[in-house]
Amino acid sequence: MNFQVNLYAFVLLFAFLQGLFYVYQFCKRGFSEERASDFWLAGLILALCITNIPSMLGFMGIYILGQDWWFFPQDTGLIIGPLVYFYLKTQTNAQFKFNAVDYWHFLPYVVYFFYHLLVFLSGKEGVDWWAQRIHNPFQLGNLHSVTEIVSLLVYTILSLRLYRRYRRWLPTERSDTEAMLLNWYKNFLALIVLGVVSAQVLYVLGFFVSIAYWDDWILRAIVAFNICYISFNGYLQPQPHRLIFDTNIPMESNFGSANLETAIKKTEKPDPVELEIWCKKVEVVVQTEKLYLNPELTLSDLSAKLNSNNSWVSYVINTGFQKNFNDFVNAFRVADFQEKVIDPKLSHYTLLALAYECGFNSKSTFNRAVKKATGELPSALVTKK
Known part of the structure; x- marks a missing residue:
């Protein structure tokens, strides 16, 4: 054994150690703050670390996992997809509960793990006999590789669909969307796709040319x-306790009001007079109680104030004001800002300080909302005083 730490090994070792450090940090925060998403992300990072161990040791000159222990269950590819998917579910829904049906997502990995573990425990002679008589003749290794690639592609697609649905839902429920957009997650899914495509290319090339051990480093990198x-x-992502994106509830549900004697069905058009009355109710309660000053105001908060339900209030805002909930609330904040920015008593405030006074909680959201409502940046409004 010629132990060494070259550049190839160092890159993998650095990522491995950083991964273990964050696994500990995620688990620690998960317990202290009761964040289920932290445990899923810790599991994902740990799975990625484990799958890189054979290559990392190999580039260090340690080949035991690739030689004598080659049948040891060291590949975590079949569990990565479900972990990616369930992290998103728990990150976007603080009340998500893992149920019995969800265990089926992990069945392929469980089968792989115990199959390899049982054969491995039979000893080197048992592994050699099984490989020669069963594993290799029936192409079980190739079957596993194909299943792994399919699994990653399927769960990447499922995660992307869930992510897009979440992004469409967020402005309809929250007035503070900036910190919850999970922009990094889309980039992460793109990296997963890149890894899957690279694995496919190497897998196909293996049928035509001999793939050197060093060529696999690109995939491991x-x-x-x-x-x-x-x-x-992932560690920087906040998770508001009231963020509840329930995928079991359809994006479009029947419209109804708790104050109405009969629910208005989705296929029916509400009375224009009634709609106008409700528009006035919504506008008055937001304005008079200054609900927009709450930077974490949600559609549920507003519905509770009106003794109604989310679907009806959302319909009133979307139809009556031609806006989603986020734009509707931000319009009040922008109007408040326009009043404050010309108030001589507040001339010592910075624009950002005024924005926070009006209910905004980020500079980018503030700039975007003002631009959308007025067509100008906040600084342009100051010059018009």
Whole structure:
């Protein structure tokens, strides 16, 4: 054994150690803050670290996992997809509960793990006999590789669909969307796709040319980059306790009001007079109680104030004001800002300070909302005083 730490090994080792550090940090925060998403992300990072161990040791000159222990269950590819998917579910829904049906997502990995573990425990002679008589003749290794690639592609698609649905839902429920957009997650999914495509290319090339051990480093480097990327960005993500994106509830539900004697069905058009009355109710309660000053105001908060339900209030805002909830609330904040920015008593305030006074909680959201409502940047409004 010629132990060494060259540049190839160092890159994988660095990502591995950083991954283990963040696994500990995520678990620690998960317990202290009761964040289920932290445990899923810790599991994902750990799975990525484990799948890189054979290559990392190999580039160090340690080949035991690739030789004597080659049948040891060291590949976590079948569990990465479900972990990516369930992290998103728990990150976007603080009340998500893992139920019995969800265990089926992990069945392929469980089958792989115990199959390899049982054969491995039979000893080297048992492994050699099984490989020669069963594993290799029936192409079980190739079947596993194909299943792994399909699994990653399927769960990447499922995650992307869920992510897009979440992004469409967020402005209809929250007035503070900036910190909850999960922009980094889309980039992470793109890296997963890159890794899957790279694995496919190497797999297909293996049928025509001999793939050197060093050629596999590119794929492992992508995994290492993923470990560093999701560790850092995932740890920075906030998770408001009231963020509840329930995928079991359809995006479009029947419209109804708790104050109405009969529910208005989705296929029916509400009375224009009634709609106008409700528009006035919504506008008055937001304005008089200054609900927009709450930077974390949600559609549920507004519905509770009106003794109504989310679907009806959302319909009133979308139809009556031709806006989603986020734009509707931000319009009140922008109007308040326009009044405050010309108030001589507040001339010592910075624009950002005024924005916070009006209910905004980020500079980018503030700039975007003002631009959308007035067609100008906040600084342009100051010059018009």
